[in-house]
Amino acid sequence: MASHELREAIDRWLKWDKNEKTLYEIKSLNDASNWIKLNDLLSTRLAFGTAGLRGKMRAGFNGMNDLVIAQTAQGLCTYMKAQFNDNEQKTRGIVFGYDGRHNSKRFAELSANIFIGAGFKVYLYKRLVATPLVPFTIRHFNCLGGVMVTASHNPKDDNGYKVYWSNGAQIITPHDKNIQSNIISNLEPWADSWDTSNLYESELLIDPKEAIEAYVVRVRETLPPSIMEVNSQSNVRVVYSAMHGVGYPFIEDTFAAIKLQPVIAVEEQKEADPEFPTVVFPNPEEGKSALELSIKRADSTGCNIILANDPDADRLALATKNTTTGKWKVYTGNEIGALLGWWAIYLHKHVHPEADGDLSNCYMLASTVSSKILRAFAQKEGFHFIETLTGFKWMGNETEKLLSAGKTVLFAFEEAIGFMFSTNVLDKDGISAACHLASMACYLEAKEHFTLDEKLQNIYKEYGFHYNKSSYFFCYEQKTIKKIFARLRNFAGAPKTYPNSILQDKYKIKHIRDLTNGVDTSQADGKAILPVSASSEMITFTFENGLVITLRTSGTEPKIKYYAEMCAEPGQADFDGLINTTNDMVAAIVEEFFQPSENNLTPKTN
Template identity: 50%
Template sequence: MTSTSQQTSGNSVLDIAIKNWLEWDKNVTSHQHIQKLYEDGNFNELDNILLKRMEFGTAGLRAEMGAGNSKMNDLTIIQTTQGFYEYLFKRFGNDLKEKGVIIGFDSRHNSRRFAALAANVFVLKGVKVYLYSKIVPTPFVPYGVVKFQTCAGIMVTASHNPKQDNGYKVYWDNGAQIIPPHDSGIAQCILENLQPACKKVWNDEFCHSSSLLTDPFDDVMGSYYEDLTDYCHHRSVNQSTSLRFTYTPVHGVGLDFARRSFQTFDLPMFEDVPEQMYPDPEFSTVKYPNPEEGKGVLTLSMRTADATGCRVILANDPDADRLAVAEKQKDGHWKVFTGNEIGTLLGWWAWHCYISKNPDADRSNVYMLSSTVSSMILQSVASVEGFSFEDTLTGFKWMGNRTDELVKQGKTVLFAFEEAIGFMYGNNVLDKDGVSAMSVIAECACVLDSKGCTLSEQLQNLYDKYGEHVSNNSYYISHDSQKTDLMFARLRNYCDDNNNSNAIIDKERGNRYPKKLGRFDVSGIRDITTGFDSRFDDGKAVLPVSPGSHMITFYFANESVLTIRTSGTEPKIKYYSEMRGKGAASGKRSDLISELDQLVASMRDDFYQPERNGFLSRST
């Protein structure tokens, strides 16, 4: 080791990890941090940050920045990229060098440097690299993969996570996020290629002197917005509307791209939120830069909108792949739409625009998708209108790849969404895209306004026609993975009285799930973690098994659905619930809301037991 100290941890594995870090890490700050911990004999902390390595999954990496293998830093970025290169070379061979990869980055601390270090790794291997010269929205990477026909894409971003985090998001050659088995294959290659190749890889200016490097920014800016015109159907209405909008990028990358998006649709330029309009990696005006949190993040937007006479607020998250929408009501208060409600409006709009232009289309060949934890409103619309609907596992990696499959089969995919304010309008980008979605929903609002209708009123019109759908979604924060695992273990062995009549039995694995939740009868169980689904005779789930995370869905006799799952990118246990009515005869919406609230309250009391398990509510 580089220190003169002769002390050891007493753990040979940790000693080797310390030695390797101090030999390999050339970043002065992180190197000195590990050196200081070693000299101080702080082996517990060294154990935590060196022996607990970040797990590379389908979402890539996302973690706090800092020194050590458990955090995002120069060394872990280089190691990850070396492993990614080796995996890509195994799959594509020398085509990798010719087709290359595309790399983008957001405005967070270290994002630009991390992107350059990743580019260095590929350039040193003789691979062509399209490296954006400026900050870009995440959708520009999957779009660029398809445009330039690269073998892969990398986006350095932590999306809407807190300021101390960063991430490394990976796309395959079809422009969709990776799915298994790519994640485990890449993870293994990372472990096999931990030692940095040479000193040049640490110089973030190195790649910029290489003939293998190309800046795709101008080309993508031109073609992305040209393709975006495919979704503009009412330019004359947009030009004449009196409706006004306020927009915030929540301190992220979105402003310039949002302005270009509105210009593409000939929409009246939105009002900026001065305090949030420019990139700020400190996210100085919000606790969490996630517009999904609602009014807490949109407070300044509402103040701007009130002052400037705007009725609709649009907000992107910091990497501009998500979209939040709020609308001022006639009584003066602001309604913040949920992701499910925005998905309902955009799904209807996509169908309305398509069928108006293609009245004789084979409706069964037209598809919409949503994740299985999102509202099933599109399924209800499909059952009336005759198009096809599918749900997928959680995340756009599944919807993007399924869209790719359907398009290659000659199908038309109009729209996909997830309840976490993620929307894929069309398939120019096989991922959620807040830049395109904002102009589409703005045009929808303008057309409705021209007919004397608001977004809120149209939403109710859709529920009146296709059936009421009410949701109750939230989360608990859990920093203790063992307690989280124990909670799910309890759900899989819920009945401890050995009375099988009180349990839904997975005969193959011996798991026993609750048959009742408070006064609510459970009619079916789906456990994606194990592959069990009691609704089918063979007990096998249709959706792919996902053993790396917990996800259990409860189906109730009153036709409500409740899903509990762990997050892949944050220390959260999330729950999603929905109750569906039947068209105009569904009864009062307030009754459905009350019934669902009671079900969720029973779930919180019985399943989570926050006081015993130490979980923190979302308001904490």
């Protein structure tokens, strides 16, 4: 028999939901007295966080569906009405975009309809767009905020609701908590929330298509005429995969605008397809398994460079073929970050005449778990490097603060193949990143006679070798995770005491930063500069020989992750030796700090 709470949840759903499919699903389960399934679907709801919403498309308060989207839009609308006056709502408005997933357009239309009903001007794209277009459009039209309906590279059954604020960056606290509170206060659908029949006749609705042309122009403006001249004369071609997503038309337009040769598309993955028929996971970060068709296409056309976006085109993958060995190299996000970081410096120092080679007012950013290569660039070139918490929401908001203070931000990236080249978009942007990687390849071939991989090795020689090794363990017991991290921060039997070496003092630890309790021994006062969160585990150990390793828990999965990097000094030429040292140290750290056998941890399967 259903509990009182579950009975109330079922009754609310049956009263509020107007979608025939999801209403029938709950009704059928109710008729069949399937309380276990109903409890799963209705007893909890998707929590609205700093990434907005993301979950499976299914009936129930714990799924992505029309009713949950209507409730979310009502909460967001109520919060924004409290933050902005009537004139701002009518004149500045809000942007909605959507990708090619099932229900994405419907979710965007439902949301737009709710905001129009509340008196907001609404910019709603009438075509599929890449995620970077939403934050770009916010700043282009000076909007109050925006929403992109996408689940990025998640499996096909998922969808998401990604919210941006008026600064063009993803929302951070306290917006997320306040929006969640307003959602809970506005669960019952408003009178006109469901009726979208007259949506496109509303005088408050605008298709912001001109922002797409403006975006292409802004990408073109990030490259000087001399580089576009190189592009126009180059025979470099790239194979491109949209991964069954929205990227292809944007790549086509931007490549033409900066005079690159047209891409050779992976035809099977060129058009948006919500079924993602050719890939198990539509995520180019998976490496060769996701790039099989791209490699096949490149081999058949004699092409040595592959670029691939994820389905909403905010991430970018790179692979190149060694013409001597015939082997393909799939680059990590850190390696692409090194290449694009160098390219940003080159353009600013040597090509843009207004720069005069002075980088003292310039900044680059990366997340804590990403490569420290930008720090090495900054130390040698004289600009500033800022480390943020994981996620582009932090880098986007930090960039906006720097811009407001009159600073120049050249580049930001995270290891999960996310890149922000220039500040046209205060979020990761796989379209502009593709344009710059392709332009860089043309330039390197014409002027320096390097391939991208040869240039990467050259960067390591000049700025110091940076080698990364990352992985994770599954841990399904929360108390085990707490035990592992509690041991590390009470190592000498007292609070805030940590290991000082590994392998019986062979490798000594220089600094410790614990963003769970605010310790940072590299700071004069011993306190962390970055935001501290007692609800998540994150400790970084910096060793005297240059190895940096961060141990952290996942916010969405039962995993303990580690991100290790050997940051060598310029001139340390024994790359193989540094790799071997890193591998030995990581193996020891995993064994000594995680104690996987004792804690019954399950390693990642390759």
